[in-house]
Amino acid sequence: MRNSKNFYPDWINAPPKPGTYRSIFKWGDPDGFKHPNRRLYEMMKERFQMTDSDFYERKKEGNKQVFLNQPVKLSGDQINRLFDFVGKENVSFDDYSRVKYANGKTAQEVMDLRNGICKDVPDLVMHPRSKEDVQKIVKYCNKQQIPIYVYGGGSCVNFGFKAVKGGVTLVMNTHMNRVLEFNETNQTITVEPGMLGPDYEKTLNKAPGLFNARRRYTGGHFPQSFEYSSVGGWIVTLGSGQESSYYGDMYDIVLSQEYVTPAGTFKTLDYPGTATGPKVNDIMKGSEGSYGILVSVTCKIFRYMPENRQRFAFIFPSWEDTVDAAREISQGEFGMPSVFRISDPEETDVALKLYGIEGTVIDRIMNYRGYKPMKRCLFIGHSEGEKAFAKSVKKKVKKICSSRGAMYITGYPAKKWEHVRYTDPYMREDFNDFGIMIDTLESAVTWDNLHNLHQGVRSFIKGRSNTICMTHGSHFYPQGTNLYFIFIAKMDDIKEYKEFQEGIIEQIVKHGGSLSHHHGVGRMFAPWMENHLGKVQMDVLRSLKNHFDPNNIMNPGGTLGLDITDDEKRFVR
Secondary structure, eight states: OTTSTTOOOOOOOSOOOTTBSHHHHSOSOTTOOOOOOHHHHHHHHHHTTOOGGGGSSOOOOOOSBOOOOOOOOSOHHHHHHHHHHHOGGGEEOSHHHHHHTTOOSOHHHHHHHHTTOOOSOOSEEEOOOSHHHHHHHHHHHHHHTOOEEEESSSOOSSSTTOOTTOSEEEEOTTTOOOEEEEETTTTEEEEOTTOBHHHHHHHHHTHHHHHOOSSOEEOOOOOTTGGGOBHHHHHHTTOOOTTHHHHOOHHHHEEEEEEEETTEEEEOOOOSOOOSSSOHHHHHTTOTTSSOEEEEEEEEOEEOOGGGOEEEEEEESOHHHHHHHHHHHHTSSSOOOSEEEEEOHHHHHHHHHHTTOTTSHHHHHHHHTTOOTTTOEEEEEEEOSSHHHHHHHHHHHHHHHHHTTOEEOOSHHHHHHHHHTTTGGGHHHHHHHTTEEEEEEEEEEEGGGHHHHHHHHHHHHHTSTTEEEEEEEOSOBTTEEEEEEEEEEEOOOHHHHHHHHHHHHHHHHHTTOOSOSSSOOTTTSHHHHHHHHOHHHHHHHHHHHHHHOTTOOBSTTTGGGSSOOTTGGGTOO
């Protein structure tokens, strides 16, 4: 009841209706939901100066049917030729398909779709069945100068799917999701790019039954978007998973790739190491569809030994102590934790509410021993690998953390986090329904500049009244880490949001952070690319673009900042 002291919002628990905007922008599984618990709900009201009445009625839910008043611009002859390549059943140009496959999961795209705004859509959506289909499409589109865009799993957060120039979008996960080769001797697997994370990992875990392998294996790559992201998407955006500190980023995991480009098809060699000049394999990683289309990939795989996992969590008295311990662990040369995550005071405060730790015995002990709210910092992790190795890593980590004033709080928080590692983003729609925006930006940083970047960006975000800014490091190297900024605000105006986000990016650049650590560039960061890398390096990337794609049909319209003028930089996002 609305007058009850125990009021709790009526969050949506039904899957979106087919054909609606909400069915496009909803995160993850259509039947998947995770709602803010009561502690988090009370915190939101307090931080944003809201009351229960603000949660009586939802705002724009996006439940209208998708409508697109944009005619297909391809000719009848061109459409018929494209039908010939993949079959009519694998081509669509209805409103819903054109909008769905032109949108990812950025906050701005979600806000646009809630308002029925559809921009930059393809003329046709195609579902290629094989490398040969892709070769025919690329050859024909290059001759006809028809733009080509690529859609993997759909979780992109940098405007990577926007068909700015129209043309066709190729959806890779429908058919091109097969295992091409499994090689246990070399510990590699070759797959098509459309295979989604769960299928990839399940295939490796079940290797004995599927491939008559001696052992089970893991891919070692677990981004938060794991459920709805593709192997190809991980590679072309230089993705990094939640266990990258041990297994490596996708840049490290990929051995070989095969691409179809307007200049021809090629497959890089799969040697573990060569000294035959600059590696084209490395050049193609992170190319985001701007040079060609990835049609197969060979990746390293790792022994799967979950029974050896060692969980741990610590509470530190301050952010400075937490960072100092993380640096010592990263540089200790005794092995790295796989999950390795440190949260600043504000994120720690929210995390303890979210994971249900606030108010427990552990929380009371922390307070009693002087680890106070909005000063204390949480570190959660686990180690993997051979049994003695995993135990040794945990032992060394505990010693370092203890020497920096941390209290060991068992492996319970790490286990709680494991259960929600992919589901936290499901709460976004709940917040958005009531005018609360949540978004993220991440940046690589060296150890000697970490506090400068953290303080500078945080100061800007907190400069907007009643705004939450949570920060964590979750991908670690001996030379530095990644800072992941999560900002939450009562804001449902698209113009205000864009200006606020651009201001955060400006602060990241100003304080010496990288434009992106693991989400790629797309069109989101395009306006800053040349200043960030410098003209000489950008000229190299543009020269490669001109070689592989002289007619600029591959993902044109600003991706990586390769084909936009200074005047266009203001409008590319």
